[in-house]
Structure formats: structure tokens, C-alpha cells
Amino acid sequence: MPVITPFHRPPGAAGTAEDPGSTPGPAAPPTLGARLRHWRAWRSRHPRTAAAVRGTTTALAAVLVLGALLLPGSLAALEPNRFARIPVEAVVAAVLLLRVPRVPRLVLAALFGAGLGALTVLNLLDMGFTEYLGRGFNVVLDWGLLDDAHSYVADSMGAAAAAWAAVGAVVGVLLLLVLMTLAAVRLGELLAAHRERAARGALTAATVWMTCAALGVQTFGVPVAARNASAAVQAQARRAADTLRDEAAFAKEAKTDRFGATPGAQLVPDLRGKDVIFTFVESYGRTALDDPVVAPGVGRTLDTGTKALAEAGYRARSGWLTSATYGGGSWLGHSTFMSGLWVDNQQRYRTVTAGDRLTLTEAFRRTGAWDTVGVMPGVRKAWPEAEWYGLDTVYDAFDVGYEGPRFSWSTMPDQYALEAFQRLEHGRERDRPLMAEIILTSSHQPWAPVPELVGWEELGDGSVFDGIEARGVRASDVIADPARSKEEYGRSVAYSLTSLVQWLERYGTDDTVLVLLGDHQPPARVSGSGAGRDVPVSVVARDPEVLDAIDGWNWTEGLEPARDAPVWRMDSFRDRFLTAYGSVPHPTRG
Known part of the structure; x- marks a missing residue:
């Protein structure tokens, strides 16, 4: 019997004719033709x-x-x-x-x-x-x-x-x-x-x-x-x-402005010396006051807030605005409200923000009588629109010293954002009054987890919210559940409104004027199919002359508008507001 070594294989052992000592490589994959022949053979064997x-x-x-x-x-x-x-x-x-x-x-x-x-x-x-x-x-x-x-x-x-x-x-x-x-x-x-x-x-x-x-x-x-x-x-x-046709028509419309050429000295003269604060509450729509699940809690919050503000010397008037957007696209609502134009899509937004249309906030800056500030906790990247809005200073998510946890989409609780505004701007010694645009984001979907109010002295750098966020509801538990979404939506709106009312009670002065409104309705899983686009709007002040100036608007007393209170398109507010407070029209034409 021959001795088998690594260099000597018996007949039939692994190897090839060319290289008897080699190890065979992997078999070549079957060709398409071979696969088809195999499939036809299988069909012949198994016809049924x-x-x-x-x-x-x-x-x-x-x-x-x-x-x-x-x-x-x-x-x-x-x-x-x-x-x-x-x-x-x-x-x-x-x-x-x-x-x-x-x-x-x-x-x-x-x-x-x-x-x-x-x-x-x-x-x-x-x-x-x-x-x-x-x-x-x-x-x-x-x-x-x-x-x-x-x-x-x-x-x-x-x-x-x-x-x-x-x-x-x-x-x-x-x-x-x-x-x-x-x-x-x-x-x-x-x-x-x-x-x-x-x-x-x-x-x-x-x-x-x-x-x-x-x-x-x-x-x-x-x-x-x-x-x-x-x-x-x-x-x-x-x-x-329609979109392509609309572009040219809207660009021309944007250049036609009733107050476009009004000198600064003739803009909002009746608000001179006042701190005017425009505050948007995310997703605060009519649903918050009409839906049987949401309305009781939000209604109690508004009733409590109206009474608390009255004790602090404030009065409020409230009505309805029809937003240019629904369910999202907050920037479309913001720009519609401020510009007096119906900005309902991204093309219109790009067109108007690239132009020189007078915004409400720019009107205050044009006077030279106000410092203009934006508090934008939802902004986390470059925001060139600040110049178009007429904001001298903008505080984004990274500028307010917040070190606490995020609450889902919202970078910080509204209570902290308002306290940061007080610390950085409203509470400082200044030579001129303040005009501010503040975006409150805690009521942004998915409404989980919702922050809780803490003592204003306890806010610090926001770390106090660590435990609150950790024990809160998870977004994944809410997004797919419409009933749960409604409950948490109502809680978030109540939280935002309560934070704002408490801030005004605590830090407001005789010269504070607050314009509070929603930017759009919540999505359909909360507002329901076919819901409208109306959002509440309120003007709050201590000075009776501020509210007397809008007496002809026929708005409701308090923070909650009556169901039959006047409803205006959101783009009509700018001109009504400017007119009510003494602005003189000087039109520009497209």
C-alpha cells in the first residue's frame, strides 16, 4: 500500500487534472438559461x-x-x-x-x-x-x-x-x-x-x-x-x-403694501413706550376649545388665567384668525401673520422673505423707538429670515443657556424659554422699550413627554427638568394612538398657556402689551377630518387705552374667544393692528 503524503493523493482524491494537489474552488453559479431549464423541468414534474x-x-x-x-x-x-x-x-x-x-x-x-x-x-x-x-x-x-x-x-x-x-x-x-x-x-x-x-x-x-x-x-x-x-x-x-402661475402673481402682490412707504415716525405711535410681545403658541387651534376631550382642560386653564391676570390688573380681548396652514408648517402661519400676505406654501414663503415687505416686527424697528428681539427655541441652524422679520437680536436653541433634557421635538420647556427671555432681555435696564417675537414650542407634536411647571426660582440651567422628562410619556406611545394624542395635546397647550400667564403675572408691567395666538390647528389625528383652520388670538394689557383702541373689533372679554366671536383671515391682522394703533398708510404699488 502506498504511503499517502500531502504531495501524494490516491486516485479519486480532491484535485484537478491540471493540478492534482489543488483544492477545488466554489462552483460557478448557474446561468440564466440553466435556471430556466431547471424551472421548466420542475413545472413538468409538478404541473398542479x-x-x-x-x-x-x-x-x-x-x-x-x-x-x-x-x-x-x-x-x-x-x-x-x-x-x-x-x-x-x-x-x-x-x-x-x-x-x-x-x-x-x-x-x-x-x-x-x-x-x-x-x-x-x-x-x-x-x-x-x-x-x-x-x-x-x-x-x-x-x-x-x-x-x-x-x-x-x-x-x-x-x-x-x-x-x-x-x-x-x-x-x-x-x-x-x-x-x-x-x-x-x-x-x-x-x-x-x-x-x-x-x-x-x-x-x-x-x-x-x-x-x-x-x-x-x-x-x-x-x-x-x-x-x-x-x-x-x-x-x-x-x-x-397653478403653483407655477402663482409665483409671478404673488411676487407682484407682495410689492403692493398699504404701509410699505410709511415713515417710522407714523408707525404705531399709540404704542410708544410699551413693551409689545407677540407670542405664538404651537398648534393652539380651535380644536383646543371645541373638542370634547381637549376643551374642558384648556377651557379651565383659560378661565383660571383670565381671573389671575385680572387680579394682577390685566384685561384681555380675544377673537379668531384663520391660519394659512394646518397641522404643521408653523413658519407659514408666522409669516402670514407678520406680513399681511397669505403665505400658504413654501414658494410664497421664499418669495416674501426674499423681498422687503413690511412685517409687524419690522414696523417697530423702523420707528427707531424699540429694541426688537426674537426668542426662537425651535431654531437650531442659521436663520437668515431674522433680518426680514426686523429682529435686531435672535436667541435660538443654543443661546439661552439651557442644559436640561429635550422634550421630544421641543428643545426646552416653554417656562424656561420665557424665563430666559426675562433674564436676557425683558428684565434688563434699557433705554428703549422692547418689541419681542416669542415662539413657544412645548405644544408641538407629538406632545410627549409634556413638561411640568416648577418653581420659577428653581429653573436654573434647566437641569431641574431631567427627572420630569425621564418619567414622562414616550412619543412612541402617543403618536399611533389618536385618543392618547388628544389627551397629551390638551395637556401641552394647558402647560404653554399657564407658563405664559404666570410669566406675565410675575414679570409684566403697566407698559406690557401681549399679543397671544396659535399658529395653526393640530394635525387631523387630533383635530379630526375636515377641521377648519381657525386659531385663537388675544390682546392683553393693563393700560385700558390699549384695549379701547380695539373696541371696534368686537372681540370677547377674557382669554377665551366666544364661539361666535369675529373670524378674520390671519393675513388681515397686520393692517388692522397697525391702523388701530395710529399708523398712517403710505402705499407702495407692485
């Missing part, structure tokens, strides 16, 4: 199973395509009856695919599937935008807001959750496009394989569709004859065209 697989694949393809064609653009319309209809686009596509040769048919089916996948993505975006912002997705303007949505998720639920959400969204979109394309190709080939029966079926479907459309036939309360996909494409195209 293969038929079941083909039938299931075809059924899934049909469900995917028909579901996409019938998908509505809002969550409120997402009901089973919406899918018991005949989409005209399916009939037209079937006729076209039956009339072309194989190669053009494959190309046409692939393009149809990819287009349907893209339309499905837009419909899903429409659902999300309608749910949160009360309007559909704008293909011209809104892509940048997806980055804001990513930042919101990161701020609310952490960077890891935001990263996974972004990856999931990208993978989901790509998978949807691929599956929809494959499904359309699959159905196109099926039609070609059964051309005569498919032609008869298409003719029958077309006849039924036209008959149902002509007679208005309905099933389960919706028309049988559907044209969802083409209507969605038309809506997106019309929205894009």
Missing part, C-alpha cells in the same frame, strides 16, 4: 403545483394593479367600497396591450407599471400630507418638506428610528416600483396568451363602464365607473400648473 403558483402570481398581480388604480388620495376615503369598482384605466391599458406586438407590449406594460407605481407613491404622499397638513402633496414645492419630516422623526423618536424610517421608505418605494412593473408585464403577457377571450372581456368591461358612467350606477355608495388614476394625474398636473 406550477399551475397553482401561476394562478396565485397572476391574482396577486391583478390585485396590485387594480388596487393601485383604485387607491384614493386620503385616509378618510380608504374604505373597502372604493375597491369594488371598474377602473377605466385598466380597460384602456388592456385594449392597447392587445393591439401591439410582443416587444412594444413589454415596453408599454413596463412603463404603465412603473408609472402606476409612481402614482401610488404620490397617492400615499397625498394621504400623509392631507392627514398632517390638511392638503395634498405638491410635486413642485413639497419635496423639501420630506427632509423636515425626517428631522421631526429624529427629534421625536431618535436618530436611529429616523434612519430606519428613511431606509424603509426608500426600499419600500423601490420595491413598489419593481413589483408594479413586474405585475403589469405579467398581466400584459397573460392578455396576449389569451387574446380572443381578453378582447371580449375588455369590450364587455368597456361597455359596462360606459353604461354605469352614463346612468350613474353606484355600489356601496360609490360610482361603479371609476377614473381614480387619471383624476389623480390631472389633479397633480393642475396643482403644479
